[in-house]
Amino acid sequence: MDFNQSAEDNLFDHARVIGKPHPRVDGLLKVTGRAPYAYERHNVVANQLVGYPLCATIAKGRITHMDASAARAAPGVAAVVTTAELEPLERAKSNIAHLFGGAKIEHYHQAIAVVVAETLEQAHGAAGLIEVRYEEAPGVFDLEDAFERLQDIGEPQTNVGDVDAALQAAPVTLDAVYRTASQSHAMMEPHASIVDWSEGGQMTVWTSNQMIDTNRQALATTFNIDADTIRVESPYIGGGFGGKLWLRADAVLAALGSRETGRPVKVALPRPMIFNNATHRSGTIQRLRIAAGSDGKITAFDHAAISHTLPGGSGEDAVNQTRCFYAGENRRVAHHPIDMGLPESADMRAPGEASGLAVLEIAMDEMAEKLGMDPVEFRILNDTQVNPEEPSKPFTERHFVECLRKGADTFGWAERNLEPGGRREGQWLIGHGMAGAYRGAPTMTSGARVRLQKGRLIVETDMTDIGTGSYTILTQTAAETMGMEMQDVEVRLGNSAYPTSSGSGGQFGATSTTAGVYAACVALQEQIAKRLNVDEARFENGRVVSGQKDLALADIADGEEIVAEDSINFGDFKDELEIGTFGAHFIEVAVNAYTGETRVRRMLAVCDAGRILNPITARSQVIGGMTMGVGAALTEGMSVDTGRGFFVNHDLAGYEVAVHADIPEQEVIFLETTDAASSPLKAKGVGELGICGVAAAIGNAIYNATGVRIREYPMTLDHMIDQLPNTER
Amino acid sequence: MNSPDSAGKRREITPHGVEHSNVTFTVNGKRHELELDNRTTLLDTLREHLQLTGSKKGCDHGQCGACTVFVNGTRINACLTLAVMHEGDEIATVEGLGDVEHLDPMQQAFIDHDGFQCGYCTPGQICSAKAVLEEVRAGLPSHITQDLNTPIELTDAEIRERMSGNLCRCGAYSNILKAITQVAEAHP
Numbered sequence: 001m002d003f004n005q006s007a008e009d010n011l012f013d014h015a016r017v018i019g020k021p022h023p024r025v026d027g028l029l030k031v032t033g034r035a036p037y038a039y040e041r042h043n044v045v046a047n048q049l050v051g052y053p054l055c056a057t058i059a060k061g062r063i064t065h066m067d068a069s070a071a072r073a074a075p076g077v078a079a080v081v082t083t084a085e086l087e088p089l090e091r092a093k094s095n096i097a098h099l100f101g102g103a104k105i106e107h108y109h110q111a112i113a114v115v116v117a118e119t120l121e122q123a124h125g126a127a128g129l130i131e132v133r134y135e136e137a138p139g140v141f142d143l144e145d146a147f148e149r150l151q152d153i154g155e156p157q158t159n160v161g162d163v164d165a166a167l168q169a170a171p172v173t174l175d176a177v178y179r180t181a182s183q184s185h186a187m188m189e190p191h192a193s194i195v196d197w198s199e200g201g202q203m204t205v206w207t208s209n210q211m212i213d214t215n216r217q218a219l220a221t222t223f224n225i226d227a228d229t230i231r232v233e234s235p236y237i238g239g240g241f242g243g244k245l246w247l248r249a250d251a252v253l254a255a256l257g258s259r260e261t262g263r264p265v266k267v268a269l270p271r272p273m274i275f276n277n278a279t280h281r282s283g284t285i286q287r288l289r290i291a292a293g294s295d296g297k298i299t300a301f302d303h304a305a306i307s308h309t310l311p312g313g314s315g316e317d318a319v320n321q322t323r324c325f326y327a328g329e330n331r332r333v334a335h336h337p338i339d340m341g342l343p344e345s346a347d348m349r350a351p352g353e354a355s356g357l358a359v360l361e362i363a364m365d366e367m368a369e370k371l372g373m374d375p376v377e378f379r380i381l382n383d384t385q386v387n388p389e390e391p392s393k394p395f396t397e398r399h400f401v402e403c404l405r406k407g408a409d410t411f412g413w414a415e416r417n418l419e420p421g422g423r424r425e426g427q428w429l430i431g432h433g434m435a436g437a438y439r440g441a442p443t444m445t446s447g448a449r450v451r452l453q454k455g456r457l458i459v460e461t462d463m464t465d466i467g468t469g470s471y472t473i474l475t476q477t478a479a480e481t482m483g484m485e486m487q488d489v490e491v492r493l494g495n496s497a498y499p500t501s502s503g504s505g506g507q508f509g510a511t512s513t514t515a516g517v518y519a520a521c522v523a524l525q526e527q528i529a530k531r532l533n534v535d536e537a538r539f540e541n542g543r544v545v546s547g548q549k550d551l552a553l554a555d556i557a558d559g560e561e562i563v564a565e566d567s568i569n570f571g572d573f574k575d576e577l578e579i580g581t582f583g584a585h586f587i588e589v590a591v592n593a594y595t596g597e598t599r600v601r602r603m604l605a606v607c608d609a610g611r612i613l614n615p616i617t618a619r620s621q622v623i624g625g626m627t628m629g630v631g632a633a634l635t636e637g638m639s640v641d642t643g644r645g646f647f648v649n650h651d652l653a654g655y656e657v658a659v660h661a662d663i664p665e666q667e668v669i670f671l672e673t674t675d676a677a678s679s680p681l682k683a684k685g686v687g688e689l690g691i692c693g694v695a696a697a698i699g700n701a702i703y704n705a706t707g708v709r710i711r712e713y714p715m716t717l718d719h720m721i722d723q724l725p726n727t728e729r
Numbered sequence: 730m731n732s733p734d735s736a737g738k739r740r741e742i743t744p745h746g747v748e749h750s751n752v753t754f755t756v757n758g759k760r761h762e763l764e765l766d767n768r769t770t771l772l773d774t775l776r777e778h779l780q781l782t783g784s785k786k787g788c789d790h791g792q793c794g795a796c797t798v799f800v801n802g803t804r805i806n807a808c809l810t811l812a813v814m815h816e817g818d819e820i821a822t823v824e825g826l827g828d829v830e831h832l833d834p835m836q837q838a839f840i841d842h843d844g845f846q847c848g849y850c851t852p853g854q855i856c857s858a859k860a861v862l863e864e865v866r867a868g869l870p871s872h873i874t875q876d877l878n879t880p881i882e883l884t885d886a887e888i889r890e891r892m893s894g895n896l897c898r899c900g901a902y903s904n905i906l907k908a909i910t911q912v913a914e915a916h917p
Contacts (some may be wrong), residue, residue, distance in 0.1 A: 023840055030848030031836040031855060033783020033823035040782035075748075120777065121768040188787045188795055188849040188898050238785070238849030239898050271788040467847030467899045616843050620901060624846060627900025652792035652896060660892040663902040 001519035004571035006396075006676040012611065013674075017480040018473075018681065021616045025486070026236075026471045035236045038208040039192035039268045044233075045204070048194060049078055051257040051267040052123035053249060054113040054130055055277060056105045059645030060139035060341045063103040063112065063132060070129040071115055076122030079260040080130070081253075082113040092218035092247055096313040097344045099222065099252045105134065106310060107343040108646035109276035114253035116261050139341030141645040146338040147285040147306055156304075158323055160389050161330030163289075166300035170291030172370050178359040179712040180318070180695075181637030182283040182308075182647065184275050185348050186657050189238020191278060192268035195254035198261070203230045207251050210240045211503035212462040216496050218247035223255065234494040240466040241628075242347040245505050248278055275343075275650035280638060282307035282316040282345035284355045288363045291330075296371050298382045300330040303360070308340040315345055318356035321692075324578060325360070325438045327384035341645050347505070349628060350688035353439050354695075358632065358713060361435035361696030366709070375700070376408050376584075379436050387578045395578045396677040399608040400436065403584040406669060407434065407606040411586035420707035421725040428590035428599075429725070431705025435693035437583030441610070441675070441684035442508045443574070446516030447499030447567030450478065450524050455542060455554025457482055459491045459520070463501035463513040467624075468687055469617025470504070470513065476614060477514040477681070481521035483539035484553065499565055507581070507685030510613060515568040515679040524564035528556055568679070577677055581609040581689045585626070585697040591705040593724055596717030598702055600630055603694075604667045610675035610684035618686050623666045625690020631658040632691070633698035637714045750813045756781065757825030765812050772796045772807035775822060783823035783852045787896070794895035797853035797860075798822045804860035806894075823852035826859070834915065835859050838908035846899035854895045858909045861891040862916075883913055 012018050029035040042048070056063075068080040088102035097106045105112075113130055117123035140146070167173055193207040203225065209215045212232050220227035237244060250267045257265035269277060289302035303322040307315035315337035322333050348354070368378035380401050387393040408414070416432035417423035423430040448461040459478050465471045474491045478484070492498065499520075502512035529537045534546040544551050556562065588602035603626050612618045635656035638647040649655045674682035695713060703709050708720040753762045756779060763778060772789075775781045775798070784807055787795035791809040798807045799821040827833035835855050838844070845851040864871075865881050873890045874881055881887065888909050889902075897905065 024843065026848070027840040027845075028829050028832075030845055030851050031832065031839050032827065032829060033781075033852040034829075035848050036782070037785075037849060039786075040776065042780050042782070119766060119769075120773055121766045125768065186898055188793060188847065188896065189785070190787070237847060238787075239847040241898070268786070271790060271792075467845075469846075617846075620843050620846050620899070620904065623903055624900035627902060628898075651790055652788050653790070657896060657898055658900070658902070659894075659896060660889040660902045660905070661886075663889070663900070666903045 001522060001566055002569050002571060003515065003680060005573055007680050007682055010680060011480065012681050015480055017476045017486060018613055019611060022472060022476060022486060022614055023616060024469060024472050025475050026465065037189055037236050037238050038194065038206050038234065039266055041194055041206050044194065044206055045196050045264045048264045048266055049116050049118060049257065049261055050120045050123050051114045051116045051253050051265045052120065052127045053111050053253055053267065053269065053273065054115065054127045055109040055273060056112050058105055058134045058136050059108040061105050061134050061136040063105065064135050065133040067131040068113065071126040074122065074126035074129055076118040077115060077126045079116045079257060080113060081256045081260050089222050089252065090224055092221040094214055094218055094246045096310045099249050100256065107341060109273055109343065111249040111253060111277060114257050114267065116257040116265050139645045141341055141640055142642040143283060143285055143306065143308055143338065150306055150336050156332045156334035157319065158389055159332045163300050163302050163330045163332040166330040167289055167291045167302065170299050171294045172292045174290045174363055174367050174370065176288060176363060176366065176711060178286045178288065178362065180284045180355040180358050181713050183281040183348060183632060183636050184638055184655055185241040185243030186274065186652065186655060187239030187241055187243055190269045190271055190274055191244065191248045191250040193251035193254045194264055194266040195251060195258045196264035197255050197258040198263050200259055201229060203255060205230065205232045205251055207232060207234050208237045208244055209234045210237065210244045210464050210466055210505055212464065212494060212496050213500045214503065215247055219251065222247065222252060232496040234464055237464055237466045240504065241349045242351065242505065243278055245347060271652065272650040275638060275647045275655065277343065279344045279346035281348035281351065282309065284316055284318045286318055286359045288359060290363055290367050292367060292371060296373050296378055296381050298326055298328040301328055303333045306336045306338050307345065308342055309337045309345050311339045313337065313345060316355050317352040318359065320352045321356045321438050322360055323389055324387045325436065326382040327388050342640065350439055350691050353692050354632065357437065357693045358695040361693050362699050362711065365700040375434060376404050376413060380404055393576060393578050395580060397610065397673055397675040398580065398582060399671050399673055400582040402671055403582055403606040403608050407584040407586050407604055410669060411604045413586065417704055420704050424593065427593050429593050429705040431589050431591065431701040432587065433697045433700030433704055434584060434586045435697035435700060437585060437689055437693035439507055439581050439689045439692050441511065441579045441581050441678055442506055443570045443679060444502035444508050444512045445567055445569050446502040446512040447565065448501065448517045448520040449499050449563065449565040450520045452524060452553060452562045454559040455488065455552060457484060457489045459489065459517055460498040461493060461501045461513060461516060462496055462498045463509065464494045464504045466504050468504060468509060468621060469614060470509065472617055473510055473514055473613040474517050477517045478521055481518050484542050488542065499567065507688040510685055511679045511683050512568065514613060514681050514683065518680055519566040519568045520564055523566040524562065527562055527564050531557060574677065579675060579678055581684050581686065583607045583689050583692065585693050587697040587701040589698060589701040589705055591702055596721040596724060598634055598715065600662065600698060601664050603664060605690065606669045606671065607686060607689055608671045608673050609686045609689055610673060610678055611682045612670045613681065613683050615670065618670065619668045621687045622668045622690035625688065626666055626694050627658050627663055629691045629694020630662055630698065632713060633695035633715055635714050752813045752816050754815045754818045754820055756820045757822060767811065767813055769812050770808050771810045771812045771815060774812040775807060781822055781824050785849050785852060787850065794857060795850050795853040797856040797895065799856065804857055823855060826855065834912050838911045841911065842904045842908040844901050844905040844908040846901055850895060850897045854897065854905055857892055857895045861888060861909065862913055864891065
């Protein structure tokens with residue numbers, strides 16, 4: 001099905017199932033502990049061995065000596081595969097660092113061996129017996145140093161108008177430098193795979209991965225085999241957030257171990273490897289200049305940022321949203337990815353925007369203060385309905401102002417603390433802050449197959465459910481389209497035997513895959529109509545109706561299976577439009593007047609993301625983003641050892657994600673909007689919108705509470721304890 | 730991670746004494762006699778040897794709570810204890826709480842309030858949630874309990890504090906709080 005123009009009035013505008021609050025269809029499996037995650041699949045293949053990885057303990061250099069003889073002789077060990085004995089494996093285009101092979105070390109905790117044994121204890125124990133010696137090479141690990149060198153150089157991504165003149169002429173300007181920390185996805189399930197490559201021919205991979213087809217292609221490149229000989233399954237995924245977009249060491253080591261031993265092998269990355277072996281969000285240093293007239297209208301943005309990457313990667317592009325979030329005639333944005341020897345930086349939930357809005361939305365707060373304006377009104381004044389760089393390109397549906405107004409009303413913004421440091425309850429300073437949120441609404445080609453079997457519908461697509469609710473919204477989509485009840489629809493996901501979908505990432509999954517399932521259902525309807533020899537048919541109450549014909553779906557073709565497959569292809573008419581999602585976050589914090597401890601007391605998000613397919617799962621996505629935003633604001637930061645070149649706090653005690661005690665009441669409001677240019681369902685993503693701007697809203701609330709403006713994340717108490725307002729001691 | 734010692738060498742480790750032991754305990758009421766490598770954690774015993782994979786391994790360090798199970802009625806992190814230490818113990822896991830036809834009220838409450846997304850931390854959250862209600866009833870104080878001489882009030886803050894050893898990266902905390910509150914109110 002081609003989607004070449006905006007959708008007209010259709011069945012989703014009169015929905016019976018879509019948009020309704022259906023509980024997760026996979027809920028029963030998850031609360032009873034019966035949903036099978038990758039490492040747990042004892043029953044898919046017999047005689048599984050366990051692999052345990054060994055990692056490099058230097059950041060850069062070469063292995064000069066590796067002796068695995070003691071490990072090979074250890075009890076229960078079936079094989080040891082070391083990196084030194086293999087040529088470097090081919091690097092898939094989605095990987096930056098080589099995953100295995102060769103003596104070269106590109107980053108700390110690079111996998112250098114896998115020990116395969118009958119049990120985990122044996123493999124783990126034997127891994128400690130491998131002798132490794134290195135020759136270290138000097139590396140660059142300090143982003144601060146790079147920032148000093150790079151100020152005001154390099155080609156900007158965009159340069160519209162005359163930014164320098166506008167900055168010089170403006171009565172009100174801001175020029176400030178901000179820092180965001182490197183962050184780990186820290187999903188609860190570590191990367192894990194079982195691989196059966198025991199015959200050296202067909203490879204079967206039971207894994208935890210967000211993008212099945214990308215994963216399969218990457219395996220094919222890595223091992224130089226035909227993708228058609230590889231089957232990948234990933235039906236349940238214990239969180240991803242971008243960390244499981246790509247092929248990683250778990251699957252590679254399991255495959256090598258399986259080829260070596262002739263048995264299936266399973267490998268889970270030990271938790272410390274998640275931080276230095278797997279990918280992370282790069283920290284950034286950003287300089288932001290904003291100019292405005294005394295009327296509050298912004299005249300110029302100048303946003304430059306750097307982030308780190310291994311050579312060949314793209315880092316964290318923190319400037320992108322500044323190109324089109326707010327009005328203003330002049331703007332220049334530039335992102336400089338800096339080649340550094342730290343582990344591989346890559347996408348994490350709202351890559352770019354999460355870090356960029358964490359800064360832009362503090363800068364907006366600072367500008368509002370300089371102008372003496374309410375930060376809500378300042379944003380409303382600078383709203384734009386067109387891409388400010390290309391005014392001929394309109395936003396399709398942009399209800400940012402409504403988000404701001406609705407949020408301010410609901411939150412009680414008018415009753416906020418007005419004087420920084422001016423409101424106190426006992427030992428707590430109370431502050432209020434807000435921020436805007438923006439994230440694109442991309443769509444990708446997405447396929448699905450549907451099977452009508454005796455009145456039941458099976459939906460097959462290689463889409464994944466990473467906690468997002470894919471199983472549920474695709475069940476709703478199929479039930480809605482076919483006029484069936486949800487319990488008569490079974491959705492099967494995460495298998496390379498199924499049609500290729502968009503996969504889960506970039507906030508495109510829900511929009512793209514519901515459209516793909518819709519397309520497959522329409523193809524099925526056409527087949528059914530053809531069999532009944534009618535031109536048009538209605539599908540309702542589990543029946544197909546056309547003229548005098550009225551037949552239960554179970555009775556079509558005497559119950560013989562009917563199969564249909566199609567994909568949704570989004571046309572280039574979208575290139576002429578700006579399609580985005582918008583939001584506003586409102587926060588109340590209490591900061592301890594003596595210790596600087598920050599407690600978030602109240603959180604509100606108002607979201608404009610097109611049709612909400614399921615308000616339960618969509619809301620969970622948004623509160624999940626808000627929770628991750630609390631971590632980003634207050635506690636999460638991977639500390640770099642700039643001498644040795646690695647992230648020091650590589651476990652869940654040292655890297656502090658938000659816990660129960662950190663999260664207060666959370667309220668989410670979805671505006672009742674639809675976006676006909678987005679998809680046949682008129683929906684857009686929310687999974688990444690929820691984190692955008694949250695950290696800045698908290699930072700602005702801390703400033704409002706204390707009068708201390710912090711421009712560095714995470715906003716730990718050491719940034720403010722010596723500047724807190726005078727208190728009786 | 731493993732690395733060579735300061736001399737850049739490792740000696741082959743010769744075990745002192747026996748490497749395997751017999752242990753007998755019950756899991757969800759069923760008796761198991763096992764011969765195990767002494768190094769096997771209770772968590773790996775459940776997941777690998779008994780194939781009870783409801784208890785999850787998130788960190789293997791006692792830092793995430795995904796492996797929370799009951800031992801003789803008390804919640805513990807199954808990754809931080811060796812199986813051979815549990816001779817004669819009664820162990821309970823999420824699989825013993827309820828099944829698809831007969832959910833425990835806490836399991837139902839997690840569904841009712843969407844107290845999970847990816848589902849990986851969920852069995853641990855549910856086990857801890859049940860334990861929290863029992864601990865408060867039994868008068869066990871938490872770090873934030875103000876008065877040790879009166880019955881503990883089950884406030885939101887008490888629940889959040891006592892649940893804070895169970896991480897949920899999907900961020901379902903505020904929904905989990907509602908689920909626990911629903912059960913607490915229905916079964917005071």
